[in-house]
Amino acid sequence: MYIPVILGSTRRGRQSGKVARFLAAQLTARSVQTEILDLADFNFPIMEERLSKRDDPPPRLREFAAKIAAADALLIVTPEYNSGYPGVLKNALDYLYAEYKRKPVGIATVSAGMFGGLSALSQLRQVVLALGAYPIPASFPVRTVQDNFADDGTPRDPIYEKSADAFLRELLWLTDAVVRQKDAGKQKEKQRELVKA
Numbered sequence: 001m002y003i004p005v006i007l008g009s010t011r012r013g014r015q016s017g018k019v020a021r022f023l024a025a026q027l028t029a030r031s032v033q034t035e036i037l038d039l040a041d042f043n044f045p046i047m048e049e050r051l052s053k054r055d056d057p058p059p060r061l062r063e064f065a066a067k068i069a070a071a072d073a074l075l076i077v078t079p080e081y082n083s084g085y086p087g088v089l090k091n092a093l094d095y096l097y098a099e100y101k102r103k104p105v106g107i108a109t110v111s112a113g114m115f116g117g118l119s120a121l122s123q124l125r126q127v128v129l130a131l132g133a134y135p136i137p138a139s140f141p142v143r144t145v146q147d148n149f150a151d152d153g154t155p156r157d158p159i160y161e162k163s164a165d166a167f168l169r170e171l172l173w174l175t176d177a178v179v180r181q182k183d184a185g186k187q188k189e190k191q192r193e194l195v196k197a
């Protein structure tokens, strides 16, 4: 299983990277292949058109698309800004479409306040549905991130280990179900081709 973690914060002094590092480590501990896709590294320009309609894509967009296409599911870590998710995340997501089809998406939200980014969560779930992907019902809201996570991604409150377990169990359960269904579909297609030949 390959589940990349999209880090949706590019802010100077950002805190969300701590949560991305924690969740990536948790995926690795569950034998899931993962990596952090840091939107600050990809540094995409404002989207002028989707990748599928461009023959001059910005640098590294094809690389990003290949990783999303290869993924069995996605995990997005997003901060909450003004009760929503950041524009840089929407900008990156909008470049692609087919690559997301029928992929489970776990959303972890990060805030400096007490509510853990729940407004960003509900908005991003709508966007994920529009991309043809499956937002999972479990969530991972991190409140007062500046106090609750050390720089290396270690949570200071053990509650986050527990809630990560429930969150990732749900993500991995749905991913496994979707992967099996896709494999079964491919097998059926192969059999149909054999009958035709």
Ligand SMILES: Cc1cc2nc3c(=O)[nH]c(=O)nc-3n(C[C@H](O)[C@H](O)[C@H](O)COP(=O)(O)O)c2cc1C
Binding pocket: 009, 011, 013, 014, 015, 016, 017, 079, 080, 081, 082, 083, 084, 110, 111, 112, 113, 114, 115, 116, 117, 145, 146
């Ligand atoms: C433009 C902006 C708007 C913000 N709006 C909210 C908000 O609506 N609710 C909240 O809890 N925190 C808000 N914050 C604080 C962020 O949640 C905080 O930066 C947090 O550390 C997570 O994001 P980070 O990765 O940018 O650090 C805002 C921060 C910025 C920069």
